[in-house]
Amino acid sequence: MSNVSTLSNEQKVFVVKSLASGKGVIETVRAFIREYPDSPAPSHQMLERYNPTTITGSTLSPELKKLFEKIYEKAQNQLHLVPNAHASMRALRLEDMYNNALIQGDHKLALAILAEARKNSEPFMWDPDAGDDDEGEEP
Structure with a gap:
């Protein structure tokens, strides 16, 4: 499996957006493989680091945390529709x-x-x- 440093900024943003929109880790891995077929598939543990609502995601960069919170809030607000x-x-x-x-x-x-x-x-x-x-x- 790849390690955290091998994800490009674009890939990190993709993962954060997927997790923030309510998709699970396995669904995010599948989407990542479809979106980036030439890149090695990230591990489930690796993707947990991009979800600031988990313990391992508490060290996520401020920019990615802000993006996560923005998308997560929007997704939660649209659930009632x-x-x-x-x-x-x-x-x-x-x-x-x-x-x-x-x-x-x-x-x-x-x-x-x-x-x-x-x-x-x-x-x-x-x-x-x-x-x-x-x-x-x-x-």
Whole structure:
């Protein structure tokens, strides 16, 4: 894996913008690989350093912190404009946590996260016995 000093300023800004907009570390790595296919993929631990809301991100440069805060605030303020946006963001965070648990080999934690994700999605589940399908009445 590459180390922190190998990221260009442009790449650092890309990572900060991605994390600040609510994307998880794994999603950010995937986007980084798509955006910069010729660069080595950064590690998950490396990307945590670009999120000032984490302990490892507390040493982020003032310029990048300011950029993160600006984008994070804008993303949080726009959540109320989209129905179920909070549930969607929570689902994305749970997916990221689940993937991290699998990477670490912690299957017990992964199952707990799946249970939480199921609880999170229950309000959106379709009940076939509720009679609210779109098939209509037969004549």
